[in-house]
Amino acid sequence: MVYLILFLMGISLAFVDNLSDHLGTIFSVSLVFLGCITLANLAGLWLLDARHGRLSGERGLPPLSKWTLLLDSVKLCVVILTGILAGQFLDEEWFAVDTLSEWALMLLLLLIGIQLRNSGMKLRQILLNPWGLAISLTVMTSSWVGGLAGAWLLNMPLSQGLAFASGNGWYSLSGILISDRLGPVLGSAAFLNDLARELVAILIIPTLMRRHPSCAIGYGGATAMDFTLPVLQRSGGVSVVPVAIVSGFILSLAGPVLILSFLSLTA
Template sequence: MYSGMLIVLLPLALGYCLPCRSQSLLHFINVSVERMVYLILFLMGISLAFVDNLSTHLGTIFILCGVFLACITLCNLAGLWLLDVRRGRLSGERGAPVISKWALLFDSAKLCLVILTGVGLGQFLDPGWFQVDTLSEWALMLLLLLIGIQLRNSGMRLRQILLNRWGLAIALTVMVTSWIGGLMGAWLMNMPLSQGLAFASGNGWYSLSGILIGDKLGPIMGSAAFLNDLARELIAIMIIPALMRRHPSCAIGYGGATSMDFTLPVLQRSGGVTIVPVAIVSGFVLSLAGPVLILSFLSFTSG
């Protein structure tokens, strides 16, 4: 279950151990990281096209997904906004250039277009021979290796990466506000509160939440949990460029566990390399807590 975290941490650690003194090589790495964002999003779009077994009970699935997504999103963003207010505005912390609002909107549109292009192409591909999960995994490991090299050459100490109070505060805020949103969703849908808490504990890790919840509560709830966390990841990708400048905690935290992997490239691209340690700490804590919390809350339900 935790092999995915090793896939993330090992390339990052290896990259961090590789010093690079060539400015031209560092420039090449920076450009490569930016380009690979689009590659990974394109592959994610193809993987979306391969999703099946969602044709039955679509109405119930989408209603469950919509209600929980709205409740959790509202609570998450409210809590993370308060965290940003408490921290105050950042100045010169990220090293990322100021970008106009139109440029941010255009950036988000491009990211969405890449995903939609992948979905369109995926309709013509055979999942049996096009191993999109394997390709995505290797692309992600290469990207994280390059990001690790960027971290090593950014001047940050390892202590800053592993012990980051801001990242821990974001993770705790996301966890607590997600529970509040889950309780709201369960109340609105007349579900047991324990199911709502389990539903809210996936924190964007859609493959995990869909499998665990589906195994206990059936395919309808499993599919709804999968779509909820998947939609969370897609929304995070769209809003990160727009939120990063004024509300960085919202930008980092809303992606939940995915801030450690799939939304990490978008965060790095929007906020600079110094955002990476914060995102990794937040995503790592939420990834560790996710399966434990989901299984714990499911143990209280009669299913």
């Protein structure tokens, strides 16, 4: 489903009028928000680690090679580029990419709910895990700080900056919701911002895990319960899995609510 949504997002990018003229805006907006949110997240999570301490006991498996991590990142980029190329041969009038993306997103949400149920975790376990809850709250609040800083630097409405910051790495969600409200250019920037966050996360998790586990778990945002979970488990052992699932679940649950709430404040 993630690959399908990426493919559809690529087609949506291809449908942007004069895409080449907007690439500068898309990349500059996404890079500014990525930088601001990353600095704010890592600072907040570092302070949380200073209180919580390092991991003890079980160690994870030997880290995956950088080539393996790079290949995973390349796969995502190839799917997006394939969608852009396919979009060159499709007619925007009859190919309802926005409708298909929304249905694919709803199906993905359904599958995530089923995945959580099959994991055996109850809602009480999720909501009462103190470390996972602390990580998710730290990520949310520090992301808002980064989003406000990015909006200030780009001279954008603060509510838009908060919407950008609330994606928490869930690119398939933020790209669709922000495109619907603010247009495909800013939607593409939000998409690239959260996609780049996920790619950075899988590269830095092995390095951060032993000394700064909250940073390693939290920086991936909502992806801590799915895409980055295997890397987290391999780097930190089985003990980090419940914390990652709890943090990722809360951020995933809050993401659509927060994005839509902040977008509703945009004039």
